[in-house]
Structure formats: structure tokens, C-alpha cells
Amino acid sequence: MVHQTFYRLPDDKKERILAAAHREFAGLTYEKTSINRILAEANIPKGSFYQYFDDKSDLFYLCIYSVYEKIIAFRACCKESLLGAGLLRMMKLGYDKGYEIFSSDMQKILDEEDFALFNNMLQAPAAIRNYVQMNIASELIAPVFKEELKSDPAVRKDIDYDYYAYLLSLTEVLPADYGARTGRTLDETIYLGFEYMKSIYNNITR
Amino acid sequence: MVHQTFYRLPDDKKERILAAAHREFAGLTYEKTSINRILAEANIPKGSFYQYFDDKSDLFYLCIYSVYEKIIAFRACCKESLLGAGLLRMMKLGYDKGYEIFSSDMQKILDEEDFALFNNMLQAPAAIRNYVQMNIASELIAPVFKEELKSDPAVRKDIDYDYYAYLLSLTEVLPADYGARTGRTLDETIYLGFEYMKSIYNNITR
DNA sequence: GCACCGATGTGACTTTAGTCACATTATATT
DNA sequence: AATATAATGTGACTAAAGTCACATCGGTGC
Numbered sequence: 001m002v003h004q005t006f007y008r009l010p011d012d013k014k015e016r017i018l019a020a021a022h023r024e025f026a027g028l029t030y031e032k033t034s035i036n037r038i039l040a041e042a043n044i045p046k047g048s049f050y051q052y053f054d055d056k057s058d059l060f061y062l063c064i065y066s067v068y069e070k071i072i073a074f075r076a077c078c079k080e081s082l083l084g085a086g087l088l089r090m091m092k093l094g095y096d097k098g099y100e101i102f103s104s105d106m107q108k109i110l111d112e113e114d115f116a117l118f119n120n121m122l123q124a125p126a127a128i129r130n131y132v133q134m135n136i137a138s139e140l141i142a143p144v145f146k147e148e149l150k151s152d153p154a155v156r157k158d159i160d161y162d163y164y165a166y167l168l169s170l171t172e173v174l175p176a177d178y179g180a181r182t183g184r185t186l187d188e189t190i191y192l193g194f195e196y197m198k199s200i201y202n203n204i205t206r
Numbered sequence: 207m208v209h210q211t212f213y214r215l216p217d218d219k220k221e222r223i224l225a226a227a228h229r230e231f232a233g234l235t236y237e238k239t240s241i242n243r244i245l246a247e248a249n250i251p252k253g254s255f256y257q258y259f260d261d262k263s264d265l266f267y268l269c270i271y272s273v274y275e276k277i278i279a280f281r282a283c284c285k286e287s288l289l290g291a292g293l294l295r296m297m298k299l300g301y302d303k304g305y306e307i308f309s310s311d312m313q314k315i316l317d318e319e320d321f322a323l324f325n326n327m328l329q330a331p332a333a334i335r336n337y338v339q340m341n342i343a344s345e346l347i348a349p350v351f352k353e354e355l356k357s358d359p360a361v362r363k364d365i366d367y368d369y370y371a372y373l374l375s376l377t378e379v380l381p382a383d384y385g386a387r388t389g390r391t392l393d394e395t396i397y398l399g400f401e402y403m404k405s406i407y408n409n410i411t412r
Numbered sequence: 413g414c415a416c417c418g419a420t421g422t423g424a425c426t427t428t429a430g431t432c433a434c435a436t437t438a439t440a441t442t
Numbered sequence: 443a444a445t446a447t448a449a450t451g452t453g454a455c456t457a458a459a460g461t462c463a464c465a466t467c468g469g470t471g472c
Contacts, residue, residue: 005450036428045452050430057333127263127337134336138387163398166384167405178372181344192369195409199373203405211420242458251422256460 002062006052016042017052018066021059026116030060030124061132064121067114068136072144074109126180133173142169154205164204171197208268212258222248223258224272227265232323236266236330267338270327273320274342278350280315336383343375351375360411370410377403 006014020042024033035056039049053059110118121132146165149155171193179189212220226248230239241262245255259265316324327338352371355361377399385395 008449034428035430046429046454047431047452048450051450054331055429125260127333130337130340131333134383138384160398160401162388163384163401166387167380167402170380174373174376177340178344178369181372182368192366195366195369196373199405199409203401203408214419240458241460252424252459253422253461254420257420261459 001054002058003052003054009052013044017044017059018062022063022066022113022117025060025063025120026113029120030128033060035059057128057131060121060124060128061135063117064132064136065140067110067118068140070109070114071106072140130173130177133176134170137169137173138166142166145169149204156204156206159204164200167200168197207260208264209258209260215258219250223250223265224268228269228272228319228323231266231269231326232319235326236334239266241265263334263337266327266330266334267341269323270338270342271346273316273324274346276315276320277312278346280311332386336379339379339382340376343379344372348372348375355410362410362412365410370406373406374403 006017017038020038023041024038033056035049036046038059039046106118107115121129123129124132142162142165145168146161149159149161149165149168174196175189175192178184178192179186184192212223223244226244229247230244239262241255242252244265245252312324313321327335329335330338348368348371351374352367355365355367355371355374380402381395381398384390384398385392390398
């Protein structure tokens, strides 16, 4: 868990830590990265690190978080695109098409370092990757779904919006995890995500 | 990942490692446990460890796996109990009641050390806990669901049994994760598990 | 027998994570 | 301003993880 002490830090110190972490996590696989090196780079004493974070995964998560923030921000400011249209509408328009656009958008939104960071997340040890992805889903993606559920007239009004937004936010993570376990290709898992989403969505519409 | 070299090892060596690991993981919180100590206890050189496992979480997972095997085995040999009746039928009989029985069964099935180990898993760092639980779900629980889906006449025959069994196997993990994030009580998440299961199940029945 | 080769064993060694007692700085109180 | 109290800074230190060059074993072919 990221401690409050980190957020209370003067901006330049935060920046220094995040910049050094960004570079480290973008340049090496998760296992090869080193807190020691990040701290040396950012000129932060060892002891301080553990007042800000529990461990390396916290800092990694923060970096990935910033990448996803860019994606979400982009998504919010181009409501016209399929990606901007909301995932529930995307579902109706055809999941495959949506994913295609999503992938190419990714490269437009993210700079080289962010993109490398993103890929290193995908190749991090399963436990770390899963942890990060679940966190991102529930903290960044679920809120978007919640709004969409609330404004969707087909959705029943008596449901627990937070919970179903949470479940829907896992539309990418779960099929990806399943695919990784069973050695499926990415293309195959896209359809599975559609199936999952449909299950959840059907259960809350009249 | 657990390497094949471990499984090829002579039984007594495997036993020694597992026994020492069992004791360590049952006696201390995950973060306090030490590979060094386990290896000293089991009389295994350091270098060997990394020929068998990637890291501590592998060994931890193996221990938890053995605990769940006992639970599953117990479940399989007492088809009369609600727990043995299959989770799909349990759903119809009432999820709450089922969970109650499940909890008390746990203490009957597991000895003190296993029970302590199980609790330490629940209190391990989120990334580790989640990783272990997802693995257990997809490797031990999903196969049980798969059989139940195949023999359930209400379930459509054209579905991907493996995938839906996987999704159903997460009936406990996902609500628990959601509950932990939103500070819900265990009782509250039980109902949420029911909701989730219903969503998935409805989508594959005619 | 011996020469070969892949798999496994081994523990000293390097690097990393994580701790802790004490120092310093900020904030509140009188 | 002086004092008390809480929050943060600090880096040497301990214990842990993880590596690696070399040793040993077990089988296969000749």
C-alpha cells in the first residue's frame, strides 16, 4: 500500500522518485529492477522509501497507474471514437472491432517509455501483474462503468452499482488470465471477454 | 512457477522440503517467513531451491494447494452434505446456509497446522493471496465445476465448459477481493458471490 | 572399461530488501 | 519565544534473496 506520507511530500521529491521509477521500470523486467538503484538515482535515502511504500510493487503500481490515467483521460476527451463511446456501447458495436481500435489508440496515446512500461507490466511475474491489473480495474475502470450503468436506461435501478461496475471492470483481466493459463491466443480471449461481459450485463437488465 | 525438477525429486527430499515449508508458513506471517530457514531445516542447499522454484510464493502455493486438496477430497467423499452436493445445487439450496456449513466443515477437515497455514494465506500480502487463490480456483475448483456443468441438464451443450467453469470457480475470490477493497463484512460478500454465480449460470442455461 | 553429456547438487558470493536508533524538521501549545 | 509533540529524514546495519562457477551423479554409446 502507498502511504499517505508519500502524497504529502513536496512535489519535486515526488517527481524525482516517480521519474526514476518510471525509467527503471520501463527499462528492465520487473525482477531485474532495483529499489536501491531507483533511490540512488532520485537521491532518496533508503529509510525514507519504507515510509512512503510497503515494497517495490507499490511504486510499480503507481507508475502503471499514471499510464492508465493517460489512457482514461484520452478516452474521456474523445467521446466520438469507439473507445470513447463507453465499453457497454462498444459491446453492442462489436467487441473485436473495439479492441482493434483500442490497441492502435494505445500507441497514439502513450510515448515510448510509457509503452515500454506497459509491456513490462504485462511480462511481470503473474502475481504482480494480476495485482496491478485488478487494482487498475477496480480503481480506474470501475468508476467509468459505474457512470455508464447509472445512465443506461436498460439497467435496473435496484442493483449495487459499485459491485457490478467492479465485475464489469474485470472484462479484460479475467479472460486474459484464463488465456494465459490455457495458452490461448489474444484473439481467442477477446471473444471470451465479450461472453463474460454479456453474462454480467444480462443479469442487471430487465 | 514450480519446475519439473522438483517433481522428479526422490520422495523423501520432496517430503522434507514440504514439511519444513509447511511448518514455516503455518507458524509465521508470509512476510516473516524465510527460504533460508526452510532450507536449513530441510537440509537443502540454497542453489537447489532455485532449481526447483522461482521464488518463495511457489513453495507457499504448493503448501496451500495441499490444504485445498484435503478440502476437495473431503468434499468428494461425502456427497450427502450440502458441501458435497456441488456448488451449483448449493446455490439453489441457499448460499448462506451453504457457507455456514462450509466454514464449520473446514475445522473438521483440517488439522491445526493446516488451519493456521490457511489463515496465513488469507493474511498474506494482497498480491500473493490473490495469486494463490486464483491458482487454486482455476486448478482445483474449476475442474469440479466443469463436471457439474457437464452433468447439469439445464446447461446448454454448446458452451466452452472450461471457460465457464473457470468463471464459476471465482465465485468466492472476486466478492472477497471486492469486499476487501470496499471494507465489507464477510456476510455481505457472501450474497455478492451468489449474485455473481447467478449471472454466469443464467447465461449458459436455456 | 571409459568417454561423453545432460541433469542435478553445492555453498561461497553479490546484491537486494528491509530495519532501526537516532537526527532533524515541522506544527501546535502556552 | 520557549517548549512539547508529532512527522519525517537518514544511512549504517542485518538478514534475505538470488547467482554462479564448479562438482557430482546417472545414464548412453562405443
